Amino acid sequence: MSILELKNTTKTFGDTIAAHEVSFHIEKGEIFGFIGPNGAGKSTTIRMIIGALTPDSGEIFVDDQPISKDPHYKNKLTYVPGDVNLWGNLTGDEVINFFMKTRGYTNTDRKDELIEKFRLDPKKKCKAYSKGNRQKVALISAFLSNADLLIFDEPTTGLDPLMERSFHEEVIRAKNEGKSILLSSHILSEVEKLADRIAIIRDGQIIETGQLADLRHITRIEYVVQAKGDLETLKSLPFVHEFTQDHDSTHILVDNDKAPEFLEALHPLQPMQLETRPPRLEDIFMRYYEDRSDQS
Amino acid sequence: MKQFFGIVLRDVRFRILMWIIGISALTLIVPPAFANLYGEAADREVLKETLANPAMVAMVGPVPEGTYTIAVMFSHEMLVFMAIVHGLFGVMIANAVSRKMEDQGLLEYVSSTGITRSNIFGTQLLIGILMNIALGAVIFTGLVVMDIESFGLEGSMLYALGTALFGLLFYMVTLVLAQLLPSSDWSFGIALSLLLLFYLGRAITDVVNTDYSVIFPYHWLSRIEPFGVNDFVWLSPFLIIAVFAWLAWFLFAKRDLDDAYITLDFKNKTRRIGSYPRLQLTGMKVLITSWLAGMLLIGLSYGSIFGELDTFINENQFLAQAMESESGMDPILQFLSTLMMVTAVVGIIPALMVSARILREEKSERLEMLVSADISRGRMLLTHGIFGVVTGALGLVLAVIGMYAASIGVEDIGVTIGEYMLTALNYTAAVVLFTGLSMLLIGISKKLHTLIWVYYLYSFFVNYLGLIIGLDDAWRIVTPFHFLAEMPAEEMDWIAWAAITAIGIALGIAGAALFKQRDIG
Numbered sequence: 001m002s003i004l005e006l007k008n009t010t011k012t013f014g015d016t017i018a019a020h021e022v023s024f025h026i027e028k029g030e031i032f033g034f035i036g037p038n039g040a041g042k043s044t045t046i047r048m049i050i051g052a053l054t055p056d057s058g059e060i061f062v063d064d065q066p067i068s069k070d071p072h073y074k075n076k077l078t079y080v081p082g083d084v085n086l087w088g089n090l091t092g093d094e095v096i097n098f099f100m101k102t103r104g105y106t107n108t109d110r111k112d113e114l115i116e117k118f119r120l121d122p123k124k125k126c127k128a129y130s131k132g133n134r135q136k137v138a139l140i141s142a143f144l145s146n147a148d149l150l151i152f153d154e155p156t157t158g159l160d161p162l163m164e165r166s167f168h169e170e171v172i173r174a175k176n177e178g179k180s181i182l183l184s185s186h187i188l189s190e191v192e193k194l195a196d197r198i199a200i201i202r203d204g205q206i207i208e209t210g211q212l213a214d215l216r217h218i219t220r221i222e223y224v225v226q227a228k229g230d231l232e233t234l235k236s237l238p239f240v241h242e243f244t245q246d247h248d249s250t251h252i253l254v255d256n257d258k259a260p261e262f263l264e265a266l267h268p269l270q271p272m273q274l275e276t277r278p279p280r281l282e283d284i285f286m287r288y289y290e291d292r293s294d295q296s
Numbered sequence: 297m298k299q300f301f302g303i304v305l306r307d308v309r310f311r312i313l314m315w316i317i318g319i320s321a322l323t324l325i326v327p328p329a330f331a332n333l334y335g336e337a338a339d340r341e342v343l344k345e346t347l348a349n350p351a352m353v354a355m356v357g358p359v360p361e362g363t364y365t366i367a368v369m370f371s372h373e374m375l376v377f378m379a380i381v382h383g384l385f386g387v388m389i390a391n392a393v394s395r396k397m398e399d400q401g402l403l404e405y406v407s408s409t410g411i412t413r414s415n416i417f418g419t420q421l422l423i424g425i426l427m428n429i430a431l432g433a434v435i436f437t438g439l440v441v442m443d444i445e446s447f448g449l450e451g452s453m454l455y456a457l458g459t460a461l462f463g464l465l466f467y468m469v470t471l472v473l474a475q476l477l478p479s480s481d482w483s484f485g486i487a488l489s490l491l492l493l494f495y496l497g498r499a500i501t502d503v504v505n506t507d508y509s510v511i512f513p514y515h516w517l518s519r520i521e522p523f524g525v526n527d528f529v530w531l532s533p534f535l536i537i538a539v540f541a542w543l544a545w546f547l548f549a550k551r552d553l554d555d556a557y558i559t560l561d562f563k564n565k566t567r568r569i570g571s572y573p574r575l576q577l578t579g580m581k582v583l584i585t586s587w588l589a590g591m592l593l594i595g596l597s598y599g600s601i602f603g604e605l606d607t608f609i610n611e612n613q614f615l616a617q618a619m620e621s622e623s624g625m626d627p628i629l630q631f632l633s634t635l636m637m638v639t640a641v642v643g644i645i646p647a648l649m650v651s652a653r654i655l656r657e658e659k660s661e662r663l664e665m666l667v668s669a670d671i672s673r674g675r676m677l678l679t680h681g682i683f684g685v686v687t688g689a690l691g692l693v694l695a696v697i698g699m700y701a702a703s704i705g706v707e708d709i710g711v712t713i714g715e716y717m718l719t720a721l722n723y724t725a726a727v728v729l730f731t732g733l734s735m736l737l738i739g740i741s742k743k744l745h746t747l748i749w750v751y752y753l754y755s756f757f758v759n760y761l762g763l764i765i766g767l768d769d770a771w772r773i774v775t776p777f778h779f780l781a782e783m784p785a786e787e788m789d790w791i792a793w794a795a796i797t798a799i800g801i802a803l804g805i806a807g808a809a810l811f812k813q814r815d816i817g
């Protein structure tokens with residue numbers, strides 16, 4: 001059963017097609033990564049889901065009900081925008097209480113736990129908070145609800161690595177409680193660890209959806225190698241792209257699904273050091289478009 | 297400095313341009329209109345007589361001696377009123393380039409790129425000076441080019457220079473407040489309060505004794521008497537601008553960014569804010585209470601000159617009889633109704649400010665968070681509408697209580713507190729209509745809402761001119777004031793009242809319905 005489903009939702013602003021026939025669904029208890037570069041249409045899609053924007057065409061379902069027919073579907077979700085602004089004259093505590101109250105959530109122990117975990121000083125006025133602290137207030141408020149669907153638009157941009165980890169832990173905890181999570185990001189590696197499935201959006205269009213493992217055919221891994229032999233000989237292999245040399249090591253970009261072949265070819269060259277770098281979004285796009293132009 | 301000046305100017309140039317066009321248009325349409333309506337010297341002398349009564353003096357200032365030429369009439373009736381607009385221009389732009397930029401973190405950002413404090417302040421100073429010079433130049437050129445009888449070069453120069461200096465004065469005062477106070481809301485609020493309080497103070501002293509008026513900058517303009525005496529000397533008090541400029545620089549140079557000399561953060565315990573109305577009420581507490589205090593003050597100031605009105609009528613029996621035979625109404629009630637109307641028009645402002653607060657939620661993207669928490673959009677807008685109407689109505693009630701209290705000792709005013717309250721209720725219909733229209737515009741689009749201020753300015757202006765020069769009532773036909781009874785002189789017109797209130801409510805509900813459906817953000 002899917003908690004959320006989008007069917008061909010389209011949204012245009014003047015000449016810009018911010019979202020073009022976007023379709024995907026999120027299963028119950030699933031973490032769903034929504035990846036795309038800046039301006040791809042992630043926020044626009046999310047704003048349609050939360051009802052701030054009305055789609056030009058297409059339909060959105062929450063719990064298999066079209067949202068246009070269910071005026072109170074929003075009590076099934078919580079949302080944290082990418083750029084959090086709060087009421088300057090309210091303290092963090094007051095904001096968190098406000099959202100708890102409006103969502104009818106009463107567990108204050110859980111609140112104290114989250115405040116502790118995110119190291120928030122809740123007594124300060126929101127205007128004195130940094131971007132990261134404002135984000136923490138919104139994240140804490142979002143976790144304090146009984147909603148089944150948690151939507152985060154680029155949630156970790158203002159957080160330091162330690163807080164990012166706390167956030168990941170909370171996301172996994174929510175998943176274990178059976179909740180579904182929509183996580184948008186412009187950085188693939190950030191979502192990759194958490195997401196059960198991902199969708200990749202670019203220029204308003206979903207270009208791939210699926211489990212990351214299934215997307216291997218479109219990802220490339222960067223290997224950083226030092227070897228006794230001459231690595232130049234690898235250059236001519238069909239699955240090797242971009243080949244660059246810096247002072248003591250060589251960076252080689254290899255199709256993800258061809259890792260065994262690559263390692264086989266590398267072995268005779270007596271590698272002394274081998275590191276891998278996670279696939280980057282840009283590389284995915286590059287490969288995606290190369291494939292497309294090969295086909296046509 | 298050059299780059300920074302360029303960036304800041306690019307940020308505010310559109311607003312400055314709009315203000316300059318608006319103010320000069322408002323100023324320059326008047327002389328030809330006066331020349332048309334009051335071409336005859338005899339007509340002007342009659343008008344001058346009627347403007348000598350305390351109600352009018354409170355509004356436009358003391359009547360100048362000497363011949364009442366078209367130009368003198370223009371400067372007499374426009375100067376004090378337009379000074380408010382010039383002042384507002386200064387306050388808005390000064391706040392935008394100082395405390396607001398600081399609140400948004402822009403000053404901190406540019407400081408980090410090597411732009412010094414003196415560059416920043418120099419830019420702020422220069423923008424204030426240049427924009428007022430530009431406005432003065434447009435008005436001066438306009439007056440000269442129109443070449444209407446009695447508009448001399450010297451007078452045109454003094455009118456343009458005086459109003460430009462007035463604008464610059466409030467620009468500089470706002471810059472000082474921007475250093476003293478902790479946020480742009482505060483510096484704007486206090487600067488606006490000073491602008492209005494000075495106007496009210498001048499209204500009282502102009503009626504009681506103009507010697508006391510000299511402490512109010514508005515009166516310096518009256519004393520210049522452009523086109524009449526052309527007294528250059530009264531430009532000299534504006535030298536105080538230099539003191540404020542120095543003070544602003546001194547305070548700015550000595551403080552940290554984002555710091556303030558007066559901090560207004562009270563360490564209070566956590567408030568229980570569990571609903572949208574509570575949330576908004578908490579945010580608008582200062583706005584609402586200061587407007588209510590302001591309305592009470594307007595009532596007290598106008599009430600305090602009723603005694604003078606009474607004396608004036610007793611001393612001018614001839615005029616009083618003329619007025620009475622023309623309209624069949626007690627002249628003192630007519631004056632009172634005039635002041636009441638002005639109060640009612642001003643009382644609409646807080647209602648509009650409160651109802652427009654929802655746009656602040658939208659612009660800061662907080663609205664989508666609220667929407668996602670399943671708070672109904674229609675209900676949010678209705679909350680603002682209701683708060684707006686209640687604030688407006690309470691303001692009117694406080695104003696009439698102020699009038700009543702301040703004029704309790706004046707024997708010849710037979711208006712009971714009940715009649716005063718009914719008057720407040722009467723004008724509440726206008727508050728409802730304006731608020732409803734504002735809600736409708738918000739419901740259609742966030743950008744369209746500016747139109748409500750255009751409509752408001754139009755209503756203000758035609759009412760004002762209607763009161764002081766008897767502008768034809770046809771101009772007011774698209775405003776509620778054409779239909780509502782001019783209480784307390786006239787009897788309450790319940791049908792007009794009910795119709796206008798009903799239209800206002802209908803517009804508001806339509807606005808809420810549209811707001812539910814439109815895209816936000």
Ligand SMILES: Nc1ncnc2c1ncn2[C@@H]1O[C@H](COP(=O)(O)OP(=O)(O)O)[C@@H](O)[C@H]1O
Nearest residue numbers: 013016018037038039040041042043044045817
């Ligand atoms: N309210 C709007 N008006 C006009 N254009 C918009 C609006 N919101 C987004 N866009 C445009 O739609 C496109 C997608 O934007 P967005 O959804 O914010 O992307 P992302 O969140 O993936 O960075 C961009 O080109 C952006 O400029």
Ligand SMILES: [Mg+2]
Nearest residue numbers: 042043082153
């Ligand atoms: Mg975005």
